[in-house]
Amino acid sequence: MFGADSGGPFRGRFRGLFQGRLLDLVNDETPICSAKDCRAAAVWVLAWNNPKLHTPERRKTWLACDEHREHLAAFLGMRSFLKDVVTLADWERAAAEAQPAAGDSAADR
Ligand SMILES: [Zn+2]
DSSP, rough: OTTTSSHHHHHHHHHHGGGTTTTTGGSSSBBBBOOOOOBOOOOOEEEEEETTTTTOOEEEEEEOOTTTTHHHHHHHHTTTTTEEEHHHHHHHHHHHHHHHHOTTTTTTT
């Protein structure tokens, strides 16, 4: 049933969340690696940008487990898309600091 999952763990729900918030990738479920057919928990966040599709400040993110971090980073690096590789913990912290402390975590459902 889930074999045709080509869009990574995010599916459609995730796409719109980039509008204002990046933290939502760790909002509810355990984030999993973006590598094909991998279901391991993500440890790394790979931030990338395709200059042909995205404005320079835009960041797409892939999640990676320890095993696939190099593979995914190489894939993006080869295309000069890769901007940053940080641990998920660091990414969360940075995202949290970038947000106003509104305390209304349910407001963006
Ligand atoms: Zn993986």
